[in-house]
Amino acid sequence: MTPRGAGTGMTGGALAVQGGLVMVMTRLKRILSIDTENLVAEVEPGVVTGHFQEVVEGEGLFYPPDPSSAAYCTLGGNVAECAGGPCAIKYGVTRDYVLGLEVVLPTGEIISTGVHTAKGVVGYDLTRLMVGSEGTLGVITKIVLRLLPLPEEVRTLSVVFSSIHDAARTVSEVARSGILPRTVEYMDQAAIRCVEDHLKIGLPVDAGAMLLIDVDGSRSGVEASLQYLVAICEKGGADQIKVAGSKEEAKELWRAREAMSPALFRLGPDKINQDIVVPRNRIPDMVEWVDELRARTGLTIVTFGHAGDGNIHVNIMFDRNDKETLEKAESAVKELFGQTIALGGTISGEHGVGVTKAPYMEMEIGAEEIAVMKRIKAMFDPKGILNPGKIF
Amino acid sequence: MTPRGAGTGMTGGALAVQGGLVMVMTRLKRILSIDTENLVAEVEPGVVTGHFQEVVEGEGLFYPPDPSSAAYCTLGGNVAECAGGPCAIKYGVTRDYVLGLEVVLPTGEIISTGVHTAKGVVGYDLTRLMVGSEGTLGVITKIVLRLLPLPEEVRTLSVVFSSIHDAARTVSEVARSGILPRTVEYMDQAAIRCVEDHLKIGLPVDAGAMLLIDVDGSRSGVEASLQYLVAICEKGGADQIKVAGSKEEAKELWRAREAMSPALFRLGPDKINQDIVVPRNRIPDMVEWVDELRARTGLTIVTFGHAGDGNIHVNIMFDRNDKETLEKAESAVKELFGQTIALGGTISGEHGVGVTKAPYMEMEIGAEEIAVMKRIKAMFDPKGILNPGKIF
Numbered sequence: 196m197t198p199r200g201a202g203t204g205m206t207g208g209a210l211a212v213q214g215g216l217v218m219v220m221t222r223l224k225r226i227l228s229i230d231t232e233n234l235v236a237e238v239e240p241g242v243v244t245g246h247f248q249e250v251v252e253g254e255g256l257f258y259p260p261d262p263s264s265a266a267y268c269t270l271g272g273n274v275a276e277c278a279g280g281p282c283a284i285k286y287g288v289t290r291d292y293v294l295g296l297e298v299v300l301p302t303g304e305i306i307s308t309g310v311h312t313a314k315g316v317v318g319y320d321l322t323r324l325m326v327g328s329e330g331t332l333g334v335i336t337k338i339v340l341r342l343l344p345l346p347e348e349v350r351t352l353s354v355v356f357s358s359i360h361d362a363a364r365t366v367s368e369v370a371r372s373g374i375l376p377r378t379v380e381y382m383d384q385a386a387i388r389c390v391e392d393h394l395k396i397g398l399p400v401d402a403g404a405m406l407l408i409d410v411d412g413s414r415s416g417v418e419a420s421l422q423y424l425v426a427i428c429e430k431g432g433a434d435q436i437k438v439a440g441s442k443e444e445a446k447e448l449w450r451a452r453e454a455m456s457p458a459l460f461r462l463g464p465d466k467i468n469q470d471i472v473v474p475r476n477r478i479p480d481m482v483e484w485v486d487e488l489r490a491r492t493g494l495t496i497v498t499f500g501h502a503g504d505g506n507i508h509v510n511i512m513f514d515r516n517d518k519e520t521l522e523k524a525e526s527a528v529k530e531l532f533g534q535t536i537a538l539g540g541t542i543s544g545e546h547g548v549g550v551t552k553a554p555y556m557e558m559e560i561g562a563e564e565i566a567v568m569k570r571i572k573a574m575f576d577p578k579g580i581l582n583p584g585k586i587f
Numbered sequence: 588m589t590p591r592g593a594g595t596g597m598t599g600g601a602l603a604v605q606g607g608l609v610m611v612m613t614r615l616k617r618i619l620s621i622d623t624e625n626l627v628a629e630v631e632p633g634v635v636t637g638h639f640q641e642v643v644e645g646e647g648l649f650y651p652p653d654p655s656s657a658a659y660c661t662l663g664g665n666v667a668e669c670a671g672g673p674c675a676i677k678y679g680v681t682r683d684y685v686l687g688l689e690v691v692l693p694t695g696e697i698i699s700t701g702v703h704t705a706k707g708v709v710g711y712d713l714t715r716l717m718v719g720s721e722g723t724l725g726v727i728t729k730i731v732l733r734l735l736p737l738p739e740e741v742r743t744l745s746v747v748f749s750s751i752h753d754a755a756r757t758v759s760e761v762a763r764s765g766i767l768p769r770t771v772e773y774m775d776q777a778a779i780r781c782v783e784d785h786l787k788i789g790l791p792v793d794a795g796a797m798l799l800i801d802v803d804g805s806r807s808g809v810e811a812s813l814q815y816l817v818a819i820c821e822k823g824g825a826d827q828i829k830v831a832g833s834k835e836e837a838k839e840l841w842r843a844r845e846a847m848s849p850a851l852f853r854l855g856p857d858k859i860n861q862d863i864v865v866p867r868n869r870i871p872d873m874v875e876w877v878d879e880l881r882a883r884t885g886l887t888i889v890t891f892g893h894a895g896d897g898n899i900h901v902n903i904m905f906d907r908n909d910k911e912t913l914e915k916a917e918s919a920v921k922e923l924f925g926q927t928i929a930l931g932g933t934i935s936g937e938h939g940v941g942v943t944k945a946p947y948m949e950m951e952i953g954a955e956e957i958a959v960m961k962r963i964k965a966m967f968d969p970k971g972i973l974n975p976g977k978i979f
Contacts, residue, residue, distance in 0.1 A: 234762065306956045306959060313898070314896055314898050316939055317951055326712065344762075367624050416804070544706035564699065565710070567698060574963070
């Protein structure tokens with residue numbers, strides 16, 4: 196039995212790899228309540244994330260987790276995978292917004308976990324044990340979510356650096372400043388070139404890196420933060436800083452980042468997208484290492500992602516029919532994970548393990564920790580009927 | 588075997604109620620590393636919370652969880668109980684700062700959980716299963732903590748209301764505004780009078796409630812937030828608003844709140860301190876209900892706490908030698924929990940269950956959820972040797 200939301204996951208969590216039934220949850224799509232005084236909502240798992248965000252924004256509220264697939268993916272899938280997105284640097288990930296759950300266990304019990312309040316510490320944290328468990332411990336049938344007030348204003352700036360090192364140092368400076376931007380997105384040179392080929396909007400194809408920074412808050416606060424960030428970027432050696440003066444200009448600046456995924460397919464019909472995280476100050480080391488890997492293997496590799504929290508999407512573009520390149524790509528992934536762990540990172544920031552990362556699980560997690568996780572799985576699902584073949 | 592930090596917990600979690608060994612962790616007190624670039628620290632569990640806060644502040648960094656016992660309590664105990672504090676409204680609780688743990692299991696394995704990075708979703712969330720498990724699942728021997736940049740400035744205002752309802756409505760307004768204060772503390776009339784008797788500093792003894800609000804952020808941002816909050820409080824019907832102009836004045840405003848716990852003992856030699864949480868907009872209902880309880884039982888009851896997140900400390904002052912009052916107090920606690928749950932709340936916001944709340948656990952948590960928790964306990968600790976007699 197494999198629970199499935201919209202099937203937008205990146206590691207195959209919703210695929211019935213061992214056959215059996217797929218339980219599509221998309222018709223459980225009611226927003227059950229939005230408590231505008233206590234900033235809490237109750238939803239069914241099939242509610243589309245982007246739809247939910249629009250509805251709460253209509254009430255002057257804000258649900259921050261913003262996976263790229265927000266227009267299609269469901270909140271249930273987001274909870275199952277602990278989805279993130281660009282806003283995570285300031286607002287955290289799905290885990291940070293789930294107050295409680297209703298879950299049907301593989302043994303038949305329907306349990307309610309967590310609270311409807313801001314705090315709560317009665318008993319073990321079953322809520323967060325379910326978040327990110329990828330549909331292997333229970334089927335989520337209801338979600339209690341924490342909301343925030345909608346920030347009064349969002350402003351955008353794009354910053355171009357000739358050197359990736361200057362860009363990375365600047366990201367660290369920004370993170371250390373008292374001002375936490377809403378997003379700090381990054382594109383490397385290969386990514387900039389790829390999007391420019393696709394869109395022809397005059398991106399700086401010789402730049403080493405580009406940052407896209409959103410700041411939000413109260414109107415007066417945002418203006419002050421913006422000036423402060425511009426000063427940090429200038430001091431950090433930025434070649435070009437564009438501050439969007441209007442929503443349209445902000446949209447234009449974001450166009451490059453949003454075109455990233457479709458543009459990639461200019462470079463090859465198939466993509467391996469790896470979602471690694473390294474400590475923020477190791478981003479330049481990782482990017483340099485990817486440069487070396489690219490040179491050594493001849494593979495087409497593009498990196499971009501959430502620089503603010505060290506979460507880099509490393510994309511290898513290739514043709515699946517070309518067996519030799521496929522093998523090379525697969526071995527490059529293994530090397531990439533090894534390097535990620537050597538730099539103190541993790542092999543999955545927000546995409547889960549599913550089937551595609553399961554073979555690499557032991558590179559990061561020790562045998563004793565895996566044994567504990569397997570015991571938890573066996574305890575919740577003694578017959579192994581729920582989403583078999585995932586994670587382990 | 589009962590692991591123990593400084594023993595400052597409020598529900599008896601560190602007491603060896605069934606005998607056996609107490610494992611005092613206070614000598615594991617090294618701060619192992621503070622990574623000022625990636626805003627991550629590694630500590631041993633015996634580090635005193637307040638000491639850690641001072642050390643990271645020396646590096647321009649900030650560790651927000653601030654239980655009242657910060658000067659004595661240890662980070663290990665904070666993790667075991669998922670400690671909170673006044674800052675939780677803006678910054679969350681201990682759970683939100685624990686990235687990873689080293690834990691010795693009752694079965695002898697030493698496991699490492701979590702990550703050293705901002706994000707990470709590989710396998711089940713063993714980290715947060717351990718947070719708040721009150722020393723019943725494993726002994727914490729190392730903690731990886733997330734840090735924040737130290738806010739540039741903190742400003743304080745105290746606000747007096749003649750009616751508790753106006754105060755509560757104002758708290759909701761503040762929480763709904765884009766400006767999240769660092770703290771929104773509240774004292775009811777009984778609390779104000781008690782502290783005034785103790786300190787004689789001219790507190791408004793006829794006021795219905797007093798709020799103590801801290802705002803933090805960048806210098807310019809704080810000034811703007813302060814003005815905005817003053818406007819909300821004026822509109823909300825505040826009788827008196829004092830904005831501290833200096834650190835000394837802020838300290839003076841906080842004096843009343845900080846004198847609260849010692850002042851209480853003027854009202855009786857013994858205290859039952861219950862740490863309930865209700866949805867923020869139910870605070871007036873709860874306070875009214877407590878008024879009725881006080882009138883009906885003749886018990887001395889004082890409420891104060893973290894209004895921003897609906898977390899109210901309800902204190903019953905009495906003399907343990909007076910058997911009749913003791914029985915009345917114990918039956919009042921049970922009523923209080925019933926009312927809390929009826930209002931959609933939880934019986935423990937930040938103090939855990941330990942021994943004192945264990946008899947009431949089933950009022951909030953269903954039989955099937957408790958069965959799952961007990962299975963988890965049995966899985967981690969098949970011989971039941973770790974902190975027996977707690978939670979369940």
